[in-house]
Amino acid sequence: MANGSSAKWDTFQGKEERNAASGITVRSVLDEIMENLNPSDQRVVVPLGHGDPSAFPCFRTTDVAEDAIVHAVRSAKFNCYAPPVGIEPARRSIAEHLSCDLPYKLSPDDVYLTAGANHAIEVLITALARPGANILAPRPGYPLYEARAAFSNLEVRHFDLISEKGWEVDLDSVEALANDKTIAMVIINPGNPCGNILTFNHMKKIAETARKLGILVIADEVYDHLAFGSNPFVPMGVFGSITPVLTLGSISKRWIVPGWRLGWIVTADPSGILQKSWIVESLKSYLKITADPTTFVQGALPQIIKETTEDFFLKITNMLREAADMCYDGLKEIHCITCPHKPEGSMSTMVKLNLSFLEDISDDMDFCIKLAKEESVIVLPGFAVGLKNWLRITFAVEPSMLEDALGRIKTFYLRHAKKQ
Amino acid sequence: MENGSSTARWCFRGNEAMTTESVSTIRGVLTEIYRNINEADPRPIIPLGHGDPSAFPCFRTTPIAEDAVADAVRSAKFNGYASTVGILPARRAISEYLSKDLPYKLSPDDIYLTLGCNQAIEVVLAVLARPNANILLPRPGFPTYEARAAFNRLEVRHFDLLPEKGWEVDLDTVEALADKNTVAMVIINPGNPCGNIFTYEHLKKVAETVRKLGILVIADEVYHHLAFGSNPFVPMGVFASIAPVITVGSISKRWVVPGWRLGWLVTNDPNGILQEYGIVDCIKAYLNISPDPATFIQGAVPQILEKTKDDFFSKIVDILRQDADIFYSRIKEIPCITCPSKPEGCMFVMVKLNQTLLEDIKDDFDFCVKLAKEESVIVLPGVTVGLKNWLRITFAAEPSSLEDGLARVKAFCQRHVKKQ
Numbered sequence: 005m006a007n008g009s010s011a012k013w014d015t016f017q018g019k020e021e022r023n024a025a026s027g028i029t030v031r032s033v034l035d036e037i038m039e040n041l042n043p044s045d046q047r048v049v050v051p052l053g054h055g056d057p058s059a060f061p062c063f064r065t066t067d068v069a070e071d072a073i074v075h076a077v078r079s080a081k082f083n084c085y086a087p088p089v090g091i092e093p094a095r096r097s098i099a100e101h102l103s104c105d106l107p108y109k110l111s112p113d114d115v116y117l118t119a120g121a122n123h124a125i126e127v128l129i130t131a132l133a134r135p136g137a138n139i140l141a142p143r144p145g146y147p148l149y150e151a152r153a154a155f156s157n158l159e160v161r162h163f164d165l166i167s168e169k170g171w172e173v174d175l176d177s178v179e180a181l182a183n184d185k186t187i188a189m190v191i192i193n194p195g196n197p198c199g200n201i202l203t204f205n206h207m208k209k210i211a212e213t214a215r216k217l218g219i220l221v222i223a224d225e226v227y228d229h230l231a232f233g234s235n236p237f238v239p240m241g242v243f244g245s246i247t248p249v250l251t252l253g254s255i256s257k258r259w260i261v262p263g264w265r266l267g268w269i270v271t272a273d274p275s276g277i278l279q280k281s282w283i284v285e286s287l288k289s290y291l292k293i294t295a296d297p298t299t300f301v302q303g304a305l306p307q308i309i310k311e312t313t314e315d316f317f318l319k320i321t322n323m324l325r326e327a328a329d330m331c332y333d334g335l336k337e338i339h340c341i342t343c344p345h346k347p348e349g350s351m352s353t354m355v356k357l358n359l360s361f362l363e364d365i366s367d368d369m370d371f372c373i374k375l376a377k378e379e380s381v382i383v384l385p386g387f388a389v390g391l392k393n394w395l396r397i398t399f400a401v402e403p404s405m406l407e408d409a410l411g412r413i414k415t416f417y418l419r420h421a422k423k424q
Numbered sequence: 425m426e427n428g429s430s431t432a433r434w435c436f437r438g439n440e441a442m443t444t445e446s447v448s449t450i451r452g453v454l455t456e457i458y459r460n461i462n463e464a465d466p467r468p469i470i471p472l473g474h475g476d477p478s479a480f481p482c483f484r485t486t487p488i489a490e491d492a493v494a495d496a497v498r499s500a501k502f503n504g505y506a507s508t509v510g511i512l513p514a515r516r517a518i519s520e521y522l523s524k525d526l527p528y529k530l531s532p533d534d535i536y537l538t539l540g541c542n543q544a545i546e547v548v549l550a551v552l553a554r555p556n557a558n559i560l561l562p563r564p565g566f567p568t569y570e571a572r573a574a575f576n577r578l579e580v581r582h583f584d585l586l587p588e589k590g591w592e593v594d595l596d597t598v599e600a601l602a603d604k605n606t607v608a609m610v611i612i613n614p615g616n617p618c619g620n621i622f623t624y625e626h627l628k629k630v631a632e633t634v635r636k637l638g639i640l641v642i643a644d645e646v647y648h649h650l651a652f653g654s655n656p657f658v659p660m661g662v663f664a665s666i667a668p669v670i671t672v673g674s675i676s677k678r679w680v681v682p683g684w685r686l687g688w689l690v691t692n693d694p695n696g697i698l699q700e701y702g703i704v705d706c707i708k709a710y711l712n713i714s715p716d717p718a719t720f721i722q723g724a725v726p727q728i729l730e731k732t733k734d735d736f737f738s739k740i741v742d743i744l745r746q747d748a749d750i751f752y753s754r755i756k757e758i759p760c761i762t763c764p765s766k767p768e769g770c771m772f773v774m775v776k777l778n779q780t781l782l783e784d785i786k787d788d789f790d791f792c793v794k795l796a797k798e799e800s801v802i803v804l805p806g807v808t809v810g811l812k813n814w815l816r817i818t819f820a821a822e823p824s825s826l827e828d829g830l831a832r833v834k835a836f837c838q839r840h841v842k843k844q
Contacts, residue, residue, distance in 0.1 A: 029712055031508060058503035065503060073720075074494045083478040083485060083681045088451065119539055119685075123715035132436065151713045187436035218435040248434075261503045263719025265539075282438025292449055293571050295539035295546065298718050299683030 028147050030054060033388040037369075040377045050401065050409035053372075053382040055196065055227075055351040057400040058260050062323060065260045066316040072307035073264075073300065082303035088291040090117025090268075090302055097306040098268055102251070106241050106272065114271045116287060119297040121226040121267040124252040126152050127294060128222060128269060131286040132187055133158040139222075140181055140189040142173065143390040144197050144354055146224070149190055162390065163189070167344040167354070171200040175213050182217045188250075189219055191240060194227040197389045197396040198354045199328065199347030201235040204242075211243035220278070223251045226267070229258055229317065232325035233348025241272030248273040250283075255308065257351070260320065266301045324351065324399070327406055331399035334410035338417050341395070351400035354386065357393050362420045368393045378419070379412040449571055450474065453808045460797040470829035472818045473792075473802035475616065475771050476682050480822040482743055483680045486736040492727035493684075493720065502723035508711045510537025510688075510722055517726035518688055522671075526661050528694055536689040536707060539717050540682070541646040544672035544689040546572050547714070548642055551706040552607045553578040560601055560609035562593065563810035564617050564774055566644070569610055582810065583609070587764035587774070591620040595633050602637045608670075609639060611660060614647040617809045617816040618774045619748070619767025621655040624662075631663035640668045640698070646687075647677045649737065652745035653768025661692035668693045670703075675728065677771070680740065686721050744771065744819070747826055751819040754830040760837050761815070771820035774806065777813050782840045788813050798839070799832040 034053045041049060057063040076082050082091075089095065095115040103110045118124040125148050132139070133156035141149045143162040153160045163178045165171040178189060191210060193202045202210075214221050223240030231237040240249045254267030269287065271278050278284050328347040335343045340361040347353040357368055365371050368385035372395070375381050386394030399406060454473045461469060477483040496502050502511075509515065515532040523530045538544040545568055552559065553576035561569050563582040573580045581601045585591040598609060611630060613622045622630075634641050643660030651657040660669045674687030689707065691698050698704050748767045755763045760781040767773040779785045785794065788805035792815070795801050806814030819826060 031505070032712055054505070056504045058500075061500075064500050070497050070500075073497045077490050077493050080478075080484050080490075083683045084476050085451070085474070085682050087455075119715035126713070126715065131438070134437070148713065155713060184435060220434075220436055262505050263503045265716060265718045277434060281434055281436055283436060284438070286438035292452060293546075293568070293575060295543040295715055296685060297539075298685045298721060301718060 028388060029151055030147060030384060030388060033384065034382060037372050037376050037382055037385075040373045041380060042377050045380045047380050048405070049380045049382065050405050050412070051382045052398045052401060052406075052409055053384045053396075055257065055398055055400065056262050057351070058262060060402040060405070062402055063260050063320070063400070066312050068311045068313070068316070069259055069261065069304070069308045072304035072311070075307065076300040076303035079303070082300035084299060086296055086299045086302055088296070089288065090115070090297070091299065094302040094305040097309045098270070101309045102239070102241070102270060105239050106244070108244070108274050110270060110272070116269040116291060117297055117302055118267045118269060119295055120256060120262070120265040121224070121252050121254040122148055123265070123295065123297075124254070124267045124269045125149060125224075127287065127290055128250060128252065129153055129156050129158060131283065131290050137185050137187050138183070139187060140178060140219075142190060142192060144386065144394065144396075145190070145390050146192060146196055147388055147390070161186070165195075165198060167356075170345050171195055171198040171354070172202065172206050173210055175209060178213055179217065182219065186217060186219050188222050189214055190222045190224060192224040193240065194225075194230055194237060194349030196224075196227060196350050197352050197384075198345065199350050199352055200345055201231045201233060201237060201349040203235055204238050207238055207240060208243055208246070211240070211246040214247040220248045220250060220283075223249050223272070225251055225253045227257045227350040228253050230321060230324060230351065231349040232321045232328065233346070235348060237349065239272075241270070244272035245274050248275070248277045250278070255305070258317070258320070259308065259312070264301055266297050266305065323403070327399040327401065327403060328353070330403065330406055331397065331410070334407070334414075335397075338410075338414050340417050340421070347399065352396050352398040354389075354391065355395050355397055357386070357395055359393060361422055362417070363422045365420055368395060371395070374420075375413065375416050379416050381409045381412050381416075449567055450804060450808060453804065454802065457792050457796050457802055460793045461800055462797055465800045467800050468825075470801045470821070470825055470832065472821060472826070472829050473804045473816075475677070475818060475820070477771065477820040478680050478682060480825065482822050483740065483820070485680050486732050488731045488733070488736070489679055489681065489724070489728045492724035492731070495727065496720040496723035499723070502720035504719060506716055506719040506722055508716065509708065510535065510717070511719065514722040514725035517729045518690075521729045522659070522661070522690060525659050526692070530690065530692070534691045534693075536711060537717050537722055538687045538689055539715060540676060540685040541644070541672050541674040541687040542568055543714070544674070544687045545569060545644070547689055547707060547710050548670055548672060549573055549578060550576050550710055551703060556605050557607045558603070558605050559607055560598060562610060562612060564806065564814070564816070565610070565810055566612060566616050567808055567810075581606070585615075585618060590765050591615055591618040591774075592622070592626050593630055595629060598633055599637065602639065606637060606639050608642050609634060610642045610644060612644040613660065614645075614650055614657060614769035616644075616647060616770055617772045617804075618765070619770045619772050619819075620765060621651045621653060621657060621769040623655055624658045627658055627660060628663055628666070631660070631666040635667040640670060643669050643671045645671055645673045647770040648673055649678055650741065650744060650771065651769040652741045652748065653766070655768055657769065661690070664692035665694050668695070668697045670698070675725075678737065678740070679728065679732070684721055686717050686725065743823070746823055747819040747821065748773075750823055750826050751817070751830065754827070754834070758834050758837050760841070761833075767819065772816050772818050774809075774811065775815050775817060777806070777815055779813060781842060782837065783842045785840055788815055791815070794840075795833065795836050799836050801829045801832045801836075803833075
């Protein structure tokens with residue numbers, strides 16, 4: 005360093021605490037696991053760790069969506085800055101689209117566009133955070149809620165999802181956890197990481213509990229309509245007159261385009277409580293200074309929503325059903341793994357790891373690291389989503405790859421099984 | 425509300441701190457001014473308030489850029505999540521692009537992709553903020569810095585740009601303002617809002633001052649290469665061996681595509697100081713929980729940067745030069761407005777308003793509101809960028825629209841001149 009002295013740069017030290025708080029995201033844990041991949045293994049790496057099947061040809065998005073984007077770019081009408089809440093045609097089309105499944109009509113002004121659902125989580129947490137407050141989040145859950153809450157100094161309290169009951173919410177624990185500083189509870193439906201679909205009756209009970217506690221529901225519906233079992237997907241907004249609901253979603257999962265970064269926050273609140281309590285103002289204020297989604301993707305949205313055929317959606321849910329079935333059946337043969345609930349929605353399932361069946365595997369992270377190294381299969385260790393010694397396995401991959409991966413996981417199990 | 429029960433007690437409230445922290449961004453102020461437009465005026469609105477000429481056909485981006493995006497979408501290779509720092513081909517292309525103007529080679533690892541330059545600003549300020557720290561910002565400046573600093577509870581101290589010296593930095597005030605808690609100073613070059621280009625010698629003095637103070641420079645070069653006067657654009661990174669430089673930029677201005685949201689944060693730091701002091705780790709940690717630019721736009725970056733022809737760049741610069749000439753000669757005809765320095769870069773110019781020469785115009789804001797109402801011309805009141813009773817006028821427009829707009833401004837001033 006020129007002139008030798010290093011002391012004078014002290015004023016802009018980085019912040020270790022801040023780094024630690026944001027440490028756990030799905031991406032960062034998977035990055036760490038992937039560092040253990042064996043470069044000399046000729047086999048293809050099977051990624052069952054994240055919810056992104058876009059790389060697989062069978063999951064390729066509809067031409068309609070690609071056409072809409074190209075059309076929007078070539079129109080040269082969407083190269084400009086957009087308003088902070090998003091452009092009106094896009095908001096209108098989302099309002100109409102979501103209203104199809106609700107007992108009331110959403111207005112375009114109920115819709116706020118974000119750069120993906122992850123960004124919607126950032127906006128919501130930032131807008132809601134206040135000193136001393138807390139939110140209730142599910143365990144297992146989605147770690148970005150915790151990461152953003154930590155960043156905003158918002159306390160998170162965890163309620164359990166009950167594996168024996170199809171991963172329903174333990175409403176008793178919700179009531180026990182809440183206090184007068186609780187402002188919201190997060191419900192992820194279709195379920196990530198569990199792959200469950202909440203029933204109408206159960207969701208009604210959740211809404212009634214929230215009302216009793218005076219809190220709002222953050223309904224994370226990023227996997228909306230990806231339901232292929234016996235329970236239909238019911239949006240939480242259906243119960244918006246019982247308690248105010250902030251729904252978040254995106255095109256990422258249903259259209260298999262997580263890289264397009266287009267999401268939304270919707271105020272499903274026919275009683276207008278969110279407006280009166282200044283939540284809407286807070287959202288709008290933060291939206292003014294936070295990043296925006298690409299204007300031409302917003303511009304393409306009406307065409308995407310209007311012209312995508314039912315065929316495409318059916319094709320995707322059929323593939324997910326088959327994959328879920330294959331995964332569930334395949335896991336039955338792997339005795340160190342127990343799947344408590346057959347997945348009926350979303351793209352992944354939570355399974356319990358029975359370490360007592362295994363020699364020299366110390367915990368879930370160890371399992372995942374060794375599996376990556378020995379078999380080039382990536383799964384997510386449960387600690388990343390709040391359940392240590394469980395695993396989150398994504399089944400949304402090319403069927404032949406899934407079959408291959410299940411075979412490799414079985415081989416791994418047999419190699420590490422405790423000798424009798 | 426159902427059951428006629430009295431209003432349930434709701435435990436959530438908006439975040440007052442956020443809403444009252446007067447988020448006076450340029451967009452917010454312009455929206456307010458737009459509200460005064462007279463709907464009955466058949467003339468087209470002339471927008472000389474914002475830095476976005478993308479709506480004018482003469483400023484349409486190059487088909488190369490549109491093609492690159494279309495190719496990337498149709499390839500279906502960029503529909504997935506990207507790495508948190510941005511995909512490698514894009515970072516590599518940007519490092520090569522920027523290195524052309526530097527005395528050393530940037531590595532792709534020095535490049536972090538962001539949702540436009542605005543998000544790069546967000547990242548840098550969040551990373552540097554800590555209790556009691558302060559940052560030095562130019563006055564006049566770009567209010568997003570003030571808004572993000574306020575949000576991060578980072579104290580702001582303003583140094584002056586000197587109109588009588590071509591808007592150079594008043595380096596004496598910089599030294600007087602800085603103390604042991606100062607972390608950085610921001611330099612916007614090409615200059616927004618002033619339209620100036622800093623000379624090599626002056627930038628070198630800035631770097632030496634910064635070194636003396638033990639702080640870093642945030643070089644906002646979003647308007648890089650939009651220079652059409654006698655001073656060439658010199659990137660601050662040229663002086664990075666004197667003091668560390670974090671450059672923020674994007675494709676928004678040079679390619680006239682602000683709606684595409686593709687920007688970058690670059691660590692120019694051949695002496696490795698930012699790494700040593702944990703700044704790099706903080707940047708990565710922050711990006712880990714932040715939204716990303718659309719993957720397919722990242723995918724299009726190499727093609728955009730490598731294939732855009734100089735013709736396109738010269739064409740844009742020529743139009744801006746023509747606009748600046750038109751502006752400078754027309755503004756001289758308006759007695760209540762003084763332009764201290766002919767613009768030589770960027771898209772704006774700061775002019776002084778002598779509202780004392782006008783009847784019933786209270787201040788700059790009042791001038792802009794009435795101008796919008798009576799003439800359907802939008803300009804930005806200088807108070808928004810730190811100089812009350814000045815105006816920021818965008819000259820980047822279709823030349824005929826600019827002529828029309830300035831003629832209307834002149835008519836407005838003549839109509840409002842104080843009777844003798």
